Every structure is written in structure tokens, then in C-alpha cells.
Amino acid sequence: MYVHNVGGREPDGSPTYIGPWTFSTKMVRDVVEEWIEGRVLNACAGKTELEHDAEIVRNDINPEMDADLNLDVTELGEHFEEESFDSVVFDPPFDQSQAKEHYSMHDTQRGPARRLLMRLVRPGGVFIECGWNDHGPALGYAEDWYREACHRYRRGPSYQPMFLTVDRRRTVFG
Numbered sequence: 001m002y003v004h005n006v007g008g009r010e011p012d013g014s015p016t017y018i019g020p021w022t023f024s025t026k027m028v029r030d031v032v033e034e035w036i037e038g039r040v041l042n043a044c045a046g047k048t049e050l051e052h053d054a055e056i057v058r059n060d061i062n063p064e065m066d067a068d069l070n071l072d073v074t075e076l077g078e079h080f081e082e083e084s085f086d087s088v089v090f091d092p093p094f095d096q097s098q099a100k101e102h103y104s105m106h107d108t109q110r111g112p113a114r115r116l117l118m119r120l121v122r123p124g125g126v127f128i129e130c131g132w133n134d135h136g137p138a139l140g141y142a143e144d145w146y147r148e149a150c151h152r153y154r155r156g157p158s159y160q161p162m163f164l165t166v167d168r169r170r171t172v173f174g
Contacts, residue, residue, distance in 0.1 A: 002031075002151045006162075018155060018162055022091050022130050023048040028164060031151055035126055035166050038086025043073050043117055050089070057085075073113045076120065083122040090117055091130040110135075118142065123171040130164050138167040145169055 004027055008016050016025065023029040029050065036052050045058035045067050058067040059076060069079065073092070092110060110131065118137050121127050126148065129136050134152075137145035151164040 002149065004151060004153045006153050006155045018153060020093070021046050021048050022162075023050060028130070028153065028162075031164055032089060032128055035128055035149070036087040036089065037126065038122075039084070040087040040089065041076070041080070041085045041117075041120060042089045042091075043076065043113075044090065044092045046091075054086075074109075074116055077116050080120055082119045083125075085120050086122055086125045087128065088117050088121050088125070089128045090114060091128075118145070118169075121169050123169050125169050127167045127169070128164065129167075130162065132160055132162065134163045134165050136165040136167045137169070138165075 006016055006018055006025065006027065010016050010026055016027070018025050018028065023032060029048070033050055033052065036050065038054055040050070040052055040054065040056040042050060042056055042058050045060045046065060049058070050056055057069070059069040059071055059073070060067040061070060061072050063070045071079065090113070092113065114129070114137070118127060127137050127145070134150050136147070138147040145167045147165065148168045149166040153162040153164070155161060
């Protein structure tokens with residue numbers, strides 16, 4: 001497990017913290033950009049854009065967001081074939097109040113959304129997830145996944161840490 005301390009200042013002098021747009025925090029965005037490969041689905045893109053040398057399909061349920069698609073993540077399986085992405089990034093609102101306020105959803109809906117998105121990852125591809133715990137495909141969802149990395153972002157003594165997990169789908173099953 002990699003442990004990062006969030007706080008202090010960015011090189012430009014701005015404060016470092018993890019806010020509603022997770023990838024606005026350079027230390028988080030850098031880790032995600034290091035792991036994404038090939039064709040990428042950013043399932044809950046929000047305002048931030050990831051840099052990558054191949055196609056990134058951006059989705060956000062909010063029609064006011066500048067994204068390729070504005071769908072609920074549970075509808076993405078209707079628009080893409082299974083195993084059609086090399087990387088899927090799943091960074092939904094992981095704070096219950098954000099989920100409810102902005103998306104009329106409950107944070108417990110992550111499990112069904114995760115299972116749907118897992119099917120979109122090609123064998124050998126990665127599933128990157130951000131949240132308050134280290135759950136992911138490799139932890140009991142399917143035996144054809146294994147954990148590549150787990151990053152824990154400590155946000156100070158009064159705040160719950162954030163986790164970023166990277167799970168890889170096996171190319172050989174059984």
C-alpha cells in the first residue's frame with residue numbers, strides 16, 4: 001500500500017486538498033494518469049480531464065458537464081460492448097451528501113455500478129476506483145481480478161482517508 005499525505009501547497013502555491021473534483025488534486029491525478037492505458041472510460045468524469053495519449057471517453061450523469069456522454073453509469077453497458085476498454089476509471093461521489101445532493105443517488109449503489117463497469121474492461125486491462133475504502137474487483141467480486149496497487153491518501157487527523165485502488169483483469173482464467 002502506498003500512503004500519501006495530503007496537505008500543504010502545490011508547486012504554484014495553491015493549497016493541496018481533496019475536494020469534490022478528485023483529480024484536481026495533482027498527487028491523485030498523477031497516480032491515475034500513470035496507470036491508465038489504451039482506450040479509457042472515465043465513468044464519472046465531472047469537471048476534470050485526464051491527460052493520456054489515447055482515447056478517453058468521458059461520461060458524467062450531469063448534462064451540464066462537458067462530457068462525451070451524460071448517462072447514469074448503470075446505462076453505460078447499453079452503449080458499449082463488454083471488454084471494450086483497456087482502462088475504466090470509477091470515481092463517483094463517494095460522500096453520501098454529495099451523492100444525494102448532486103446525483104439523487106445513495107453511495108451504496110456503487111456495488112452494482114462497479115459490477116457493470118467491470119464487464120467493460122478487457123482481459124489485461126485495469127479498473128481504477130476512488131472512495132472511502134479499498135473495495136474493488138479484486139476483493140471478492142470476481143476471481144479473474146487481482147490487486148495491482150492501493151493508494152491511501154491521509155487528509156489530516158480530522159478527516160477520513162481516501163483510497164485509490166488499481167485492479168487488473170487476468171488474461172488467463174481458471
